[in-house]
Amino acid sequence: MARAFTKKDIETFFARLAAHMPSPRTELDYINPYTLLVAVVLSAQATDKSVNRATEPLFRIADTPEKMIRLGERRLIGFIRTIGLYRTKAKNVIALSRALIERHGGQVPHSREDLQALPGVGRKSANVVLNVAFNEPTIAVDTHVFRVANRTGIAPGKTPLDVEQGLERTVPEKYRLNAHHWLILHGRYTCTARKPLCPVCVVRDLCRYPDKTREGGPTPSSSSARAAAKRQGRPGPRSPRPRAAASRRGSR
Numbered sequence: 052m053a054r055a056f057t058k059k060d061i062e063t064f065f066a067r068l069a070a071h072m073p074s075p076r077t078e079l080d081y082i083n084p085y086t087l088l089v090a091v092v093l094s095a096q097a098t099d100k101s102v103n104r105a106t107e108p109l110f111r112i113a114d115t116p117e118k119m120i121r122l123g124e125r126r127l128i129g130f131i132r133t134i135g136l137y138r139t140k141a142k143n144v145i146a147l148s149r150a151l152i153e154r155h156g157g158q159v160p161h162s163r164e165d166l167q168a169l170p171g172v173g174r175k176s177a178n179v180v181l182n183v184a185f186n187e188p189t190i191a192v193d194t195h196v197f198r199v200a201n202r203t204g205i206a207p208g209k210t211p212l213d214v215e216q217g218l219e220r221t222v223p224e225k226y227r228l229n230a231h232h233w234l235i236l237h238g239r240y241t242c243t244a245r246k247p248l249c250p251v252c253v254v255r256d257l258c259r260y261p262d263k264t265r266e267g268g269p270t271p272s273s274s275s276a277r278a279a280a281k282r283q284g285r286p287g288p289r290s291p292r293p294r295a296a297a298s299r300r301g302s303r
């Protein structure tokens with residue numbers, strides 16, 4: 052059986068992710084808490100990129116519940132039809148906009164219970180909004196966080212709620228606010244679903260996953276690693292120098 056994580060292991064795990072990604076942030080584009088909520092609802096089973104492509108023109112004309120209702124479901128569909136489940140999502144966005152006006156004076160509520168009572172908003176979405184819009188140290192467990200928590204052994208669990216509660220017990224207070232961003236980004240760019248990039252992983256020595264990929268296995272494509280680094284404000288890896296050019300420079 053894999054060795055359990057000690058407090059020191061956990062501290063080191065998050066300190067490494069923090070050093071690697073000093074300013075983690077959501078990759079969803081938004082303007083205010085309302086547009087964040089809409090983007091999160093649209094992002095269910097869709098990539099952040101596809102959501103950003105759709106919301107860029109949408110939020111220019113509808114960045115409040117009132118404007119979204121004026122836009123109406125039919126025209127909203129015109130903006131989001133490239134996103135999966137767009138019909139249901141359009142209905143939810145209009146219904147939640149109406150609910151915000153009727154129940155919360157047009158503002159996004161700062162409470163998990165009130166958020167989860169809105170159409171199309173589940174626990175994970177509520178946690179994202181509380182964390183990103185209101186700086187609450189909530190941990191939203193999406194598919195990436197679920198995979199990383201289970202693979203590494205840092206907070207194993209059978210359901211997202213198990214993992215969320217395990218992380219809440221485990222993650223040191225000072226890392227709690229950014230924990231879900233670090234875990235999502237780590238899962239999205241390094242601990243990927245099919246071929247985790249274990250040889251370049253900053254927590255490789257701490258991770259308990261028995262099937263780590265080995266040296267000589269998959270390595271990060273420099274373009275995706277550079278793109279991820281750019282989004283997180285880090286210097287990305289340099290393109291490898293062609294052998295011949297490198298040796299010519301070395302011989303000068």
Ligand code: SF4
Nearest residue numbers: 242247249252255258
């Ligand atoms: S060592 Fe591999 S499996 Fe473990 S966290 Fe890193 S990328 Fe994921």
